[in-house]
Amino acid sequence: MSNLKPDELSKINYMPPEEDWMSVSVQMRKGMYCHGASENSLKTVGFPNPRKWSSAEADWKLPDNWQEIVLKGMAERLEKYRSFHIFMDICVRCGACADKCHFFLGTGDPKNMPVLRAELLRSVYRREFTTAGKILGKIAGARELTEDVLKEWWYYFFQCTECRRCSVFCPYGIDTAEITMIARELLNLLGLNIEWIAGPVANCYMKGNHLGLEPHTITSSVEFLLDEIEEITGIKIEPTFNRKGAEILFVTPSGDLFADPGTYTCMGYLMLFHELGLDYTWSTYASEGGNFGSFTSNEMGKRLNSKIYAEAKRLGVKWILGGECGHMWRVLNQYMDTWNGPADFLQVPVSPITGTVFENAASTKMVHISEFTADLLKHNKLEIDPSRNDHYKVTFHDSCNPSRGMGLLEEPRYIINKVCNNFFEMPENTIREKTFCCGSGSGLNASENMELRLRGGFPRANAVKHVKNKYDVNMLACICAIDRAALTTLMDYWVPGVKVIGVTELLANALKMKGENDRDTDLRGEPLSGAEDGDAKEDSEDV
Amino acid sequence: MKILLPFLGVMGIVIVAFVGVEMLNLQYLFGVMIPYTAFIIFVVGVVLRILKWGRSAVPFCIPTTSGQQKSFSWIKRNRFDNPSNNLEVIVRMALEVLLFRSLFSNTSTALKEDEGRLIHQSSKWLWLGGLAFHWSFLIVLVRHLRLFLDPIPSALSLVEGMDGLMQLGVPVLYWTGLILLISATYLFFRRVVIPQVSYFSLPNDHFPLLLILFIATTGMIMRYILKVDIISVKAFTVGLFSLKPTITHDLGLIFYIHLFLVSVLLAYFPFSKLMHAAGVFLSPTRNMPNNSRRIRHINPWNYPVKVHTYEEYEDDFRDKMKTVGLPLEKE
Numbered sequence: 001m002s003n004l005k006p007d008e009l010s011k012i013n014y015m016p017p018e019e020d021w022m023s024v025s026v027q028m029r030k031g032m033y034c035h036g037a038s039e040n041s042l043k044t045v046g047f048p049n050p051r052k053w054s055s056a057e058a059d060w061k062l063p064d065n066w067q068e069i070v071l072k073g074m075a076e077r078l079e080k081y082r083s084f085h086i087f088m089d090i091c092v093r094c095g096a097c098a099d100k101c102h103f104f105l106g107t108g109d110p111k112n113m114p115v116l117r118a119e120l121l122r123s124v125y126r127r128e129f130t131t132a133g134k135i136l137g138k139i140a141g142a143r144e145l146t147e148d149v150l151k152e153w154w155y156y157f158f159q160c161t162e163c164r165r166c167s168v169f170c171p172y173g174i175d176t177a178e179i180t181m182i183a184r185e186l187l188n189l190l191g192l193n194i195e196w197i198a199g200p201v202a203n204c205y206m207k208g209n210h211l212g213l214e215p216h217t218i219t220s221s222v223e224f225l226l227d228e229i230e231e232i233t234g235i236k237i238e239p240t241f242n243r244k245g246a247e248i249l250f251v252t253p254s255g256d257l258f259a260d261p262g263t264y265t266c267m268g269y270l271m272l273f274h275e276l277g278l279d280y281t282w283s284t285y286a287s288e289g290g291n292f293g294s295f296t297s298n299e300m301g302k303r304l305n306s307k308i309y310a311e312a313k314r315l316g317v318k319w320i321l322g323g324e325c326g327h328m329w330r331v332l333n334q335y336m337d338t339w340n341g342p343a344d345f346l347q348v349p350v351s352p353i354t355g356t357v358f359e360n361a362a363s364t365k366m367v368h369i370s371e372f373t374a375d376l377l378k379h380n381k382l383e384i385d386p387s388r389n390d391h392y393k394v395t396f397h398d399s400c401n402p403s404r405g406m407g408l409l410e411e412p413r414y415i416i417n418k419v420c421n422n423f424f425e426m427p428e429n430t431i432r433e434k435t436f437c438c439g440s441g442s443g444l445n446a447s448e449n450m451e452l453r454l455r456g457g458f459p460r461a462n463a464v465k466h467v468k469n470k471y472d473v474n475m476l477a478c479i480c481a482i483d484r485a486a487l488t489t490l491m492d493y494w495v496p497g498v499k500v501i502g503v504t505e506l507l508a509n510a511l512k513m514k515g516e517n518d519r520d521t522d523l524r525g526e527p528l529s530g531a532e533d534g535d536a537k538e539d540s541e542d543v
Numbered sequence: 544m545k546i547l548l549p550f551l552g553v554m555g556i557v558i559v560a561f562v563g564v565e566m567l568n569l570q571y572l573f574g575v576m577i578p579y580t581a582f583i584i585f586v587v588g589v590v591l592r593i594l595k596w597g598r599s600a601v602p603f604c605i606p607t608t609s610g611q612q613k614s615f616s617w618i619k620r621n622r623f624d625n626p627s628n629n630l631e632v633i634v635r636m637a638l639e640v641l642l643f644r645s646l647f648s649n650t651s652t653a654l655k656e657d658e659g660r661l662i663h664q665s666s667k668w669l670w671l672g673g674l675a676f677h678w679s680f681l682i683v684l685v686r687h688l689r690l691f692l693d694p695i696p697s698a699l700s701l702v703e704g705m706d707g708l709m710q711l712g713v714p715v716l717y718w719t720g721l722i723l724l725i726s727a728t729y730l731f732f733r734r735v736v737i738p739q740v741s742y743f744s745l746p747n748d749h750f751p752l753l754l755i756l757f758i759a760t761t762g763m764i765m766r767y768i769l770k771v772d773i774i775s776v777k778a779f780t781v782g783l784f785s786l787k788p789t790i791t792h793d794l795g796l797i798f799y800i801h802l803f804l805v806s807v808l809l810a811y812f813p814f815s816k817l818m819h820a821a822g823v824f825l826s827p828t829r830n831m832p833n834n835s836r837r838i839r840h841i842n843p844w845n846y847p848v849k850v851h852t853y854e855e856y857e858d859d860f861r862d863k864m865k866t867v868g869l870p871l872e873k874e
């Protein structure tokens with residue numbers, strides 16, 4: 001990647017090749033795929049076929065009966081998921097989804113058109129599970145499951161971020177993300193995962209979070225952030241961990257504890273909760289809201305997710321508050337209650353500050369931080385000075401999962417509009433349910449696949465660039481931990497000068513806390529514009 | 544190859560009908576037995592397929608949310624793109640099935656190479672073509688009912704009356720027939736001309752389109768050029784419909800070809816992508832309300848899984864937890 005300049009990488013050829021797609025074998029290009037899952041990671045959680053292998057070598061060390069395993073797995077899933085069964089049968093190949101995928105737009109590779117990505121699997125389905133395919137073979141679009149086909153699956157189903165953009169445009173709602181999830185489950189049956197997913201899964205299973213932070217490391221990470229907060233605001237905050245009897249359990253992705261700019265968002269949570277005097281606790285056991293398990297199999301997703309309710313029960317809290325994370329919220333919205341509910345030991349969430357009953361979370365008992373915060377602002381429960389964000393010209397990136405898997409569109413916008421004075425939307429076709437993926441979701445934010453990530457992020461970056469040119473935007477807000485990490489890389493490459501920020505960080509900048517110092521810097525230690533007459537803006541543009 | 548094969552296939556169907564009727568005099572086979580068989584295959588096939596889909600579970604609530612969720616009263620939600628109850632789902636589905644709403648919001652993306660800029664623009668051609676195709680097809684189908692029904696219901700005459708509103712010569716020109724022909728042609732050429740679409744199209748995408756094009760064409764020829772004797776046709780179809788099939792009249796070769804093409808389409812239907820007509824109603828991303836946080840969705844095959852419990856976790860990290868003063872269950 002690094003040797004290709006942005007203006008070279010953005011030259012994309014959308015013309016498909018001459019040959020028929022079924023008859024060419026997969027060309028795995030370096031930079032476009034991730035390392036295979038390590039033996040240890042697979043073993044830790046008891047995944048099939050743990051072994052030493054490399055996706056770059058020809059021999060993937062498959063079990064002898066691998067075809068049988070895959071086909072059996074497919075048959076099983078056709079019965080377990082109507083979505084899968086229907087989506088295998090009813091695609092008319094109209095192509096409405098074709099140019100909706102950021103990976104197609106960024107690579108020009110026709111197998112990244114959602115329709116064709118699904119056909120990779122569908123062709124085998126036809127051959128094995130439909131009469132026409134059995135009899136007519138290739139004429140009916142059917143092909144045999146060979147090792148080449150399997151490798152092609154691996155390559156392309158790990159070039160899909162399960163972002164669901166294709167699904168919005170499909171007249172039947174065919175969700176290629178759903179197909180990708182099944183395909184990855186099938187691959188997983190043969191131990192064909194990627195390490196960037198399998199590693200965090202193993203970590204999360206044993207230690208409670210993807211990063212593998214042990215309990216004492218979590219508390220010390222938070223302590224470090226507390227020191228920073230004290231330095232900026234003069235306020236000493238003392239959160240609690242694993243405290244029984246707290247009213248609220250707070251769960252956020254562990255990424256928030258770890259690296260900039262996620263840590264600033266985390267400081268934001270700490271400041272907000274302190275200011276409210278919230279009776280809440282963190283858990284070191286349920287120290288992950290994200291769920292890389294859901295990128296391997298439904299079952300693993302459930303195994304990792306189980307900690308949240310289990311811990312809420314053990315600690316005896318009333319309800320759960322969830323931080324800013326993309327896929328965490330898709331999992332919470334669509335799966336958690338089904339997997340690990342009913343959460344009847346909890347109560348329907350009520351904001352202790354405003355008294356608002358969160359009816360829309362009556363069953364999961366879990367509230368999104370943006371819902372919680374928007375409600376506070378609506379009721380004027382926070383003192384806000386939006387001018388403290390005047391050195392930022394902000395645009396907002398809808399993360400794929402909260403937008404297309406949940407419909408959380410207005411709450412973060414409401415917050416942003418309250419806490420900063422300069423907010424600019426990106427073009428209409430690139431936001432809300434039509435938002436473009438960061439290109440690194442669903443466990444693809446490794447470094448060895450950087451070219452793929454940069455290409456996949458191209459459509460998103462392109463829209464940011466548009467508002468940067470037009471309105472001088474220098475800050476990209478989001479509500480997702482993977483976004484915060486991935487978009488930072490993406491912006492540095494495609495739109496230098498634009499930084500990435502969590503919505504709660506923006507809020508915390510503007511939040512006037514009781515007893516705080518005269519703040520002269522934001523959470524990043526950069527001077528507020530009032531303090532230095534607009535120099536801050538220039539500063540941030542040079543970076 | 545991808546186009547030639549289906550084309551030859553459709554031509555083959557025409558030739559079979561020609562040979563069968565014109566040379567072998569198998570009027571009864573082509574006029575009665577094959578249509579009946581095709582119809583039975585159609586009905587049984589469609590029902591079986593739907594039952595088969597229905598047997599697959601819907602383990603999770605996975606609607607694609609294309610609009611604001613229902614949260615606070617003061618946030619304007621999008622009822623029909625992000626439905627929160629069954630009524631809203633029905634509206635969403637109706638808009639989808641009747642107006643192709645998802646396709647309406649279709650965009651096309653182009654890269655301005657010199658500026659390195661992606662441009663996303665609204666693109667309604669596929670929506671328009673698809674909608675014209677399906678609606679005209681439906682109306683043509685409904686119009687055909689007059690051939691089967693005696694007396695003709697007044698509602699049907701109304702449809703016909705409207706369809707033939709612009710009197711152009713005799714017999715009355717039905718707009719829908721023409722629109723069907725044009726839109727099917729558009730959809731076919733779209734598949735051939737747009738490089739990406741042609742790349743992922745399969746023979747079984749071209750086949751039904753060609754089949755329908757041929758059906759429409761033979762229908763038009765019958766009506767406007769060869770002028771098949773409509774009275775005999777009606778006598779015949781009413782016979783078919785009332786299960787008293789007789790072939791007493793000379794119905795004309797073109798009629799048999801038309802009927803055979805239709806029979807093939809019917810029999811092909813349940814085994815093909817044409818099942819999207821039924822499948823769209825069962826699509827979980829569209830036919831479920833987004834209320835899974837409010838009302839628990841049940842997975843029929845949910846099963847217990849192995850987890851790493853808090854107790855095990857504490858056992859693993861007790862000493863470390865102790866050093867930083869974290870509360871413990873067991874000291």
Ligand code: SF4
Nearest residue numbers: 091093094095097170
């Ligand atoms: S939009 Fe839907 S039906 Fe059309 S090609 Fe894509 S998945 Fe198939």
Ligand code: SF4
Nearest residue numbers: 101160161163164166
């Ligand atoms: S889910 Fe997203 S990444 Fe996957 S095919 Fe669809 S648009 Fe592309």
